Amino acid sequence: MTLKVIAVNSSPNMENGNTDLILKPFLEGMRERGAKVELFYTKKLKIRPCQGEFHCAVKTPGECFQKDDMMMLYPKLVDADIWVFASPLYVSSINGPMKNLWDRIIIPMGEVHTVFRNGRSHHPMREGIKSGKVVLVSSCGYWEVDNFYMLVELTKEFGFHSEREYVGALLRPHAYALKPMLDSGNQADDVLEAARSAGHQLIEQGKMSLKTLNDVSRELVPLESYVSVVE
Numbered sequence: 001m002t003l004k005v006i007a008v009n010s011s012p013n014m015e016n017g018n019t020d021l022i023l024k025p026f027l028e029g030m031r032e033r034g035a036k037v038e039l040f041y042t043k044k045l046k047i048r049p050c051q052g053e054f055h056c057a058v059k060t061p062g063e064c065f066q067k068d069d070m071m072m073l074y075p076k077l078v079d080a081d082i083w084v085f086a087s088p089l090y091v092s093s094i095n096g097p098m099k100n101l102w103d104r105i106i107i108p109m110g111e112v113h114t115v116f117r118n119g120r121s122h123h124p125m126r127e128g129i130k131s132g133k134v135v136l137v138s139s140c141g142y143w144e145v146d147n148f149y150m151l152v153e154l155t156k157e158f159g160f161h162s163e164r165e166y167v168g169a170l171l172r173p174h175a176y177a178l179k180p181m182l183d184s185g186n187q188a189d190d191v192l193e194a195a196r197s198a199g200h201q202l203i204e205q206g207k208m209s210l211k212t213l214n215d216v217s218r219e220l221v222p223l224e225s226y227v228s229v230v231e
């Protein structure tokens with residue numbers, strides 16, 4: 001069975017950004033193992049913010065009244081086995097376009113009633129929306145990988161509410177060091193190879209090893225050469 005993957009990158013820098021440097025080999029790795037992968041950039045799409053009127057919950061259940069590019073994305077999301085969300089880290093979180101996308105997914109795709117399951121309130125997903133996996137891809141400016149903590153937790157939360165298994169994150173801290181290193185030789189090719197390998201693993205085994213994910217995030221340059229350390 002061919003696995004279907006939908007990936008959305010919300011970086012305004014799109015193909016020229018740091019996030020795409022990691023996303024591209026990851027998606028390529030999944031394609032190499034037979035997955036059908038589609039990639040979208042929010043900057044090329046019209047995805048308006050949720051208007052909070054609950055039309056999709058009450059008046060037209062399951063259907064948003066805003067007829068923008070979400071109409072094209074909804075059937076692809078419903079059909080995909082794996083959702084890949086790629087966002088640069090903005091103020092320790094996802095960026096605005098990705099938040100718009102998440103809001104536009106969670107409410108129309110969920111039932112209007114709330115259930116209390118395993119100690120948590122939750123809108124179950126509507127009938128016919130299959131379950132699957134969620135992956136996060138991100139890059140950030142600061143040096144430490146810990147800067148992604150909130151974003152990882154948010155993505156787990158999104159996975160819970162969309163009834164999808166959060167299977168891990170490809171995180172690239174001190175991302176400003178990556179492109180110059182790639183341009184000046186092979187010093188960082190292993191990072192892209194690790195991203196590709198994560199793609200292979202996800203399709204072949206349904207999961208990605210912690211070692212491979214750590215290889216994507218590995219130290220590129222020492223802290224002291226990247227920032228001024230102040231006491």
Ligand SMILES: Cc1cc2nc3c(=O)[nH]c(=O)nc-3n(C[C@H](O)[C@H](O)[C@H](O)COP(=O)(O)O)c2cc1C
Nearest residue numbers: 011013017018019088089090091092139140141142
């Ligand atoms: C508005 C804004 C907020 C940001 N906030 C953070 C932050 O909280 N932590 C961090 O490490 N980097 C932060 N950054 C830096 C970006 O995460 C970094 O440049 C990232 O690699 C950009 O990805 P892109 O090239 O794919 O757009 C911020 C950048 C912008 C423009």
